[in-house]
Amino acid sequence: MIGPDKPLATYGVGLVTLLCLLLASLSWGALSLDMTQLLGGLQRQPEQALAQAIIWEMRLPRALLAALVGAALAVAGVLSQTLVRNPLADPYLLGIANGASFFAVAGLTLGLAVPQPLLALLGAGVTFALVMMTAQQKGLRLAPFALILCGVTISALGSSLTTLMMLMGDERALSQILHWLMGSLAGTEWPELVPLAIALAIVLPLLIRHSHEWDRLLLGEDKAQSLGLSLVTTRRLLALAILVLTALAVASAGVVGFLGLLVPHLCRMLMGAGHRILLPTAALTGAVLCVAVDLLCRTVLAPTEIPLSIPLAILTAPMLLSLIRRQANAVH
Numbered sequence: 001m002i003g004p005d006k007p008l009a010t011y012g013v014g015l016v017t018l019l020c021l022l023l024a025s026l027s028w029g030a031l032s033l034d035m036t037q038l039l040g041g042l043q044r045q046p047e048q049a050l051a052q053a054i055i056w057e058m059r060l061p062r063a064l065l066a067a068l069v070g071a072a073l074a075v076a077g078v079l080s081q082t083l084v085r086n087p088l089a090d091p092y093l094l095g096i097a098n099g100a101s102f103f104a105v106a107g108l109t110l111g112l113a114v115p116q117p118l119l120a121l122l123g124a125g126v127t128f129a130l131v132m133m134t135a136q137q138k139g140l141r142l143a144p145f146a147l148i149l150c151g152v153t154i155s156a157l158g159s160s161l162t163t164l165m166m167l168m169g170d171e172r173a174l175s176q177i178l179h180w181l182m183g184s185l186a187g188t189e190w191p192e193l194v195p196l197a198i199a200l201a202i203v204l205p206l207l208i209r210h211s212h213e214w215d216r217l218l219l220g221e222d223k224a225q226s227l228g229l230s231l232v233t234t235r236r237l238l239a240l241a242i243l244v245l246t247a248l249a250v251a252s253a254g255v256v257g258f259l260g261l262l263v264p265h266l267c268r269m270l271m272g273a274g275h276r277i278l279l280p281t282a283a284l285t286g287a288v289l290c291v292a293v294d295l296l297c298r299t300v301l302a303p304t305e306i307p308l309s310i311p312l313a314i315l316t317a318p319m320l321l322s323l324i325r326r327q328a329n330a331v332h
Helices: 007-027 035-042 046-084 096-110 116-135 144-168 171-181 190-209 211-217 221-226 231-253 259-271 275-299 309-331
Strands: none
Touching (some): 007 035, 007 046, 007 259, 007 275, 035 046, 046 190, 046 211, 046 231, 046 275, 096 116, 096 144, 096 171, 096 231, 116 144, 190 211, 190 231, 190 275, 211 275, 221 231, 259 275, 259 309, 275 309
C-alpha cells in the first residue's frame, strides 16, 4: 500500500496505468488493431487509412471522454461526501444525476432547441436546490441523514418523471435513451469533450487550491466556524462544483452510477482524507476506472455493448454493503 507520504509515486503509477488503458482502448474492439496498425493510425500514415479512421474518429474521443467522465464523477463524489459528512453520499444519492437526466431526456422528448449540457445543468441545479432546502434546518445547519433521505426521495421522483418522458416520446428512440440512462459512451465525437474538459481544467485546480477549507468542514460545523470558515459560502462553492461536474458528466455519458461512491473510498484508503492529495488522486483513479470499465463494456460481448453502470454496480455493491455493516456496528 502506498501511503500519503508518497503521492508522486502514486500519481506516476496512475498515469502509466491510464496511458496503458488508453492504448488498449485504441487497439481492442470489434476490430482489433496490431501494433503496426496502431502506430500507423496514430501517425496518420496513408497506408493505414482504416486504422486512422477507427482511432481518430471513434476510439480516441471515446476513451478520452471516459477519462473525463470518470475524473468528474470521482471528484463530485469526494465533494458530496465532504458536504454532508457521510461516506455513503454521492451525486446520485443526492438526486443530482436523476434531475440532470430528467431535464436532458425531457429536452429530447419535447424537441427543445436547447443544448443538452445546459439542460442537464439546469436539471441538476433545480434538483439539488430542492434537496438542500428540504434538508436544511434552522439557521445554517444541515442534517446529513435528512439530506440523504431527501436526495433519495427526489431522485426517485426524477426517475419516475424520466420514465414518463420516455413513454411520451418516440418508441424508436426508447432503446437508445434506455442505454444512455444506464451509461453509454457509444458514438462519442470530439466536440462532446469540450464542456467537461473545460470544467475540469477550471474547477479542479480551484478545489485543490482551497483544499484546507474542505478539510475544516470535515471537523464539524461548530469547529469549522470557530476556525473562521463561512459555512454558507463553502457550501455554495461545493454545491456549484458538484452540480457542474455531475451535470456535464450526465450530459456526456448518461447516468454512470456508483463511480462517485466507489472511488473516494478507494482513494481515502490509499492516500488519506486530506483534500489536497485526495482530490487529484480521485480524479486520476476515476479516469483509470472509467476507461477500464468502458473498455470492458465494449469488448467482453463485442459487438454488443454493456452499459457502464452494470460492471460498476458489481464492483461497488460489496464495498457498499461493507460500509453499511461497519456503520451499523459503530452505532451499536
